Amino acid sequence: MSETAPDPTAAGVTRREREVLDLVVARLANREIAEALFLSERTVESHVSSLLRKLGGRDRSALLRFAPPPTVPTATAGDAAGSRGLPHVLSSFVGRDRETADVLDLMRRHRLVTLTGPAGAGKTRLAVQLAGSEAIGGPVTMVDLATVRTPDDVERAFADALGVTGDDRRLRSVVRRTAASRPQLLLIDNCEHVVDTTAELVGELLADSPDTRVLATGLGPLRVAGESVYDVPPLPVPSDAAATGWDADDPDGSAVSLFVERARAVDPHLAMTDENRAAVATICRLLDGLPLAIELAAARARYYSPVQLVSLLDDRFALLTDAARPSRHRTLEAALRWSHDLLGDDEKRLLARCAVFPADFDHDTAAQVLILPPLAATDMVRLFPRLLDRSLISRRQGTSGTRYRLLDSVRQFAAGKLAEAGEVQRLQDRHADHFLAAAVTRAADLQGPRQPAAIAWFDEHWSDLRVAVRHSLQRSDHTAAWAFFSGVGLGWEVLGARGEVFDWLRVLLARGLPDGPPGVRAAAGAAVMLSYQDTGHALRVARQGFALARGLPPGPELALAHFGLGWALMYQHGETGIPHLETARDLFAAAGLRWHEALAIDAIGLSTTDLDRSVAFSLRAVEVLTGLGDRVWRASALVQLANRCIRAGVRTEEAQVWLAESERLAIETGNRHGVLHVSAFRAFLDQRRGMAVADRLEELTVEFERIGDKRCAVRCLLGRAREQGSGAERSQLVERAGVLAGEMDDVTLRSAVQAARASA
Numbered sequence: 001m002s003e004t005a006p007d008p009t010a011a012g013v014t015r016r017e018r019e020v021l022d023l024v025v026a027r028l029a030n031r032e033i034a035e036a037l038f039l040s041e042r043t044v045e046s047h048v049s050s051l052l053r054k055l056g057g058r059d060r061s062a063l064l065r066f067a068p069p070p071t072v073p074t075a076t077a078g079d080a081a082g083s084r085g086l087p088h089v090l091s092s093f094v095g096r097d098r099e100t101a102d103v104l105d106l107m108r109r110h111r112l113v114t115l116t117g118p119a120g121a122g123k124t125r126l127a128v129q130l131a132g133s134e135a136i137g138g139p140v141t142m143v144d145l146a147t148v149r150t151p152d153d154v155e156r157a158f159a160d161a162l163g164v165t166g167d168d169r170r171l172r173s174v175v176r177r178t179a180a181s182r183p184q185l186l187l188i189d190n191c192e193h194v195v196d197t198t199a200e201l202v203g204e205l206l207a208d209s210p211d212t213r214v215l216a217t218g219l220g221p222l223r224v225a226g227e228s229v230y231d232v233p234p235l236p237v238p239s240d241a242a243a244t245g246w247d248a249d250d251p252d253g254s255a256v257s258l259f260v261e262r263a264r265a266v267d268p269h270l271a272m273t274d275e276n277r278a279a280v281a282t283i284c285r286l287l288d289g290l291p292l293a294i295e296l297a298a299a300r301a302r303y304y305s306p307v308q309l310v311s312l313l314d315d316r317f318a319l320l321t322d323a324a325r326p327s328r329h330r331t332l333e334a335a336l337r338w339s340h341d342l343l344g345d346d347e348k349r350l351l352a353r354c355a356v357f358p359a360d361f362d363h364d365t366a367a368q369v370l371i372l373p374p375l376a377a378t379d380m381v382r383l384f385p386r387l388l389d390r391s392l393i394s395r396r397q398g399t400s401g402t403r404y405r406l407l408d409s410v411r412q413f414a415a416g417k418l419a420e421a422g423e424v425q426r427l428q429d430r431h432a433d434h435f436l437a438a439a440v441t442r443a444a445d446l447q448g449p450r451q452p453a454a455i456a457w458f459d460e461h462w463s464d465l466r467v468a469v470r471h472s473l474q475r476s477d478h479t480a481a482w483a484f485f486s487g488v489g490l491g492w493e494v495l496g497a498r499g500e501v502f503d504w505l506r507v508l509l510a511r512g513l514p515d516g517p518p519g520v521r522a523a524a525g526a527a528v529m530l531s532y533q534d535t536g537h538a539l540r541v542a543r544q545g546f547a548l549a550r551g552l553p554p555g556p557e558l559a560l561a562h563f564g565l566g567w568a569l570m571y572q573h574g575e576t577g578i579p580h581l582e583t584a585r586d587l588f589a590a591a592g593l594r595w596h597e598a599l600a601i602d603a604i605g606l607s608t609t610d611l612d613r614s615v616a617f618s619l620r621a622v623e624v625l626t627g628l629g630d631r632v633w634r635a636s637a638l639v640q641l642a643n644r645c646i647r648a649g650v651r652t653e654e655a656q657v658w659l660a661e662s663e664r665l666a667i668e669t670g671n672r673h674g675v676l677h678v679s680a681f682r683a684f685l686d687q688r689r690g691m692a693v694a695d696r697l698e699e700l701t702v703e704f705e706r707i708g709d710k711r712c713a714v715r716c717l718l719g720r721a722r723e724q725g726s727g728a729e730r731s732q733l734v735e736r737a738g739v740l741a742g743e744m745d746d747v748t749l750r751s752a753v754q755a756a757r758a759s760a
Helices: 015-025 030-037 041-055 060-066 097-109 123-131 151-162 171-180 192-208 255-266 274-286 291-302 306-319 332-341 345-354 363-370 377-389 408-420 424-447 451-460 462-474 479-488 491-495 499-511 516-530 535-548 556-590 594-607 611-628 632-648 652-668 672-688 694-707 710-724 728-744 747-758
Strands: 112-116 140-144 184-189 212-217 227-231 394-398 401-405
Touching: 015 030, 015 041, 015 060, 030 041, 041 060, 097 112, 097 123, 097 212, 097 227, 112 123, 123 140, 123 184, 123 212, 140 151, 151 171, 151 192, 171 192, 184 192, 192 212, 255 274, 255 291, 274 291, 274 306, 291 306, 291 332, 332 408, 345 363, 345 377, 345 408, 363 377, 363 401, 363 424, 408 424, 424 451, 424 462, 424 479, 424 491, 451 462, 451 491, 462 479, 462 499, 479 491, 479 499, 479 516, 491 516, 491 632, 499 516, 516 535, 516 556, 535 556, 556 594, 556 747, 594 611, 594 632, 611 632, 632 652, 632 672, 652 672, 672 694, 672 710, 694 710, 710 728, 710 747, 728 747
Parallel strands: 112 212, 112 227, 140 184, 184 212
Antiparallel strands: 394 401
16 A cells, blocks of 8 residues: 555455455456456445545545555565565466576566467466566566556556556656666566557666566567567477377376366366377367467366367357456457457458468468458558467468468457458358469479479368368369369379368269360379279279260370279279270370370289289389389389289399388378388288288278278288188178278279188
8 A cells, every 4th residue: 555545444444345445456347346256246336435435535546546565575486476466376387387488588688578479378377477486586566458448548557556646747757767766577468459658658667777677468569679579389289199198197388287287176086088188188289279268178177078178169269258257358259359359450351361271371372362352462561460460370480481370269260250241252262262273283293303392282281272172062063173183183193092082072973074174184083093992983983084085186185084994994804904004105105294104104014914024014114203203103103013022922022122112202202101001011021921910900901991092901901811810800800801892892802802701
């Protein structure tokens, strides 16, 4: 209290009135006080009126003179309440060891450090923890600007925090003199909505005294000379692969540690089963590691299991609400709305449009997709940095340059605003058209020395392509989707089997192939892809494509028609496809399509039953592909070459060399499908040598089924059955292989299954 303020106890202030007084001094509104003390707003109003009668004053601003005095003992470690104005922290501080060390180092070297980051990232919590630590030393004064409504109120908030009074005409000079009168740290929280006025005053305070230091928090920097900006990241979350690899009882400072600690506060009996452990990891990933969102989700562990919470997060803004939380961030939606309300109309429009990207994006792509009336091209340069400064867009430095993204919660919030603006369809159309066209352009690089970069591009933009194809499939006109699929063409084999591609094909083929050359190209690509899952269907589609090619002059489309039919016949009728493959080879060569020619040569080798002739064709294909700089199809040719020799039990030493080279190429290009092929055929080779490989083949079966490669899944099942000798387990494996082979309508595989049944 100031010297002129009467003693509340002597004035007859009750215990409840004292609680209300403390929250008035903390600048909480009546509604917030009511929520904090579980009272009605009318009761709070009654208490405030009583306080004014007992303590004197015409309005609640008179009660601010009862704020604690500015001079207090230095806080002890972990005791944030030891410094003036720092809130009493009721929960433990989880994680942030690296961030704490980083910011303390910055504070030793800079007098002004600003913590920035998205709403809910935990900036205030980190700042309070730092301010209350022994490492800071000296008195700390906290200036909370959250409840400041206008820039004109900023000086008054500083004055209240410093415990000084004065009329508006001389208040600024009084604040400056008081702040400069002693060494101290000013913790200035929530600057974003009054950033210009705050920055001006902070600059003056720092200039007045070399012993004044400032730790500020906000969505963006203050932009004061000498400022050091630290972006507070979300808490680390486990990857999909590590979902069950962490120990809930061994806190590591991650998002899952925060969730478990807060969840056990409301449900001490929460058990971390494998199922719950995986669910908690998923929750933390879906919430982007944002501490506010995780704490609000953990509070619901009293009512829902972690598994239930995962499904409920589809409606996260309704779920993540805490009505008892006395702050402006009572809900995740409120935190995001706070940030959103600070934007101008054009900034809001651009943010909403960013929601069309499902994952990372680059600046140039954003400009091409998002800029349409009423926004102009010049607006991108003007508006985009503002969204970054507000921490509504995150950025990271990738191998291909700076990448941007919306945290998932921000994306959901922005998507709602996009729907309100009625722009969803228009933006989804632009997004789909852009990425499907870009993919076709990139597909040409899948055929030569730029193959690794092209594969990396498809991997990096796969989320965009997935969304774009789904959107295109919802249209009545599938022209764009077919153009994308046929534009990639035989490049799908380079990209490797991806389960959802088969789903897309099923929808597209149900509507029928396009007419003319586009249909021929589409049929060839579909025949190659379908051979992984249903060789009978692949053959039917290839014949449809061949029929569409009738009457076409010699050229690439006719060559593709022969190639697709020859490839499909290879799996149904063996050598009967060779004439078509030879025709395709000659037509590709005449058209100067050397990469396609090499693929046809390799397919001839795969179709040939004579092993020496087969090996000769494949080695010739490898030679051509090597000269073209291809790695993926070369790896495929080598692994299939090794497989044929392993099955025949010949040239196994060479097969090991071919497998090693194939594996090297697959790893270099990030071709997971190719690595799996090598692992499978290496296991088959070890099996022929008498080694037990059933465990390896079991893991590979799961992987091949996951990506949709039923052929290799059948091979692995039959390989596992061979180690069982006889009995029920062997029969189960053989029958399971038979089901998959039947689904594929693959003559060769069905014969292998029949042979396995006969040898049981």
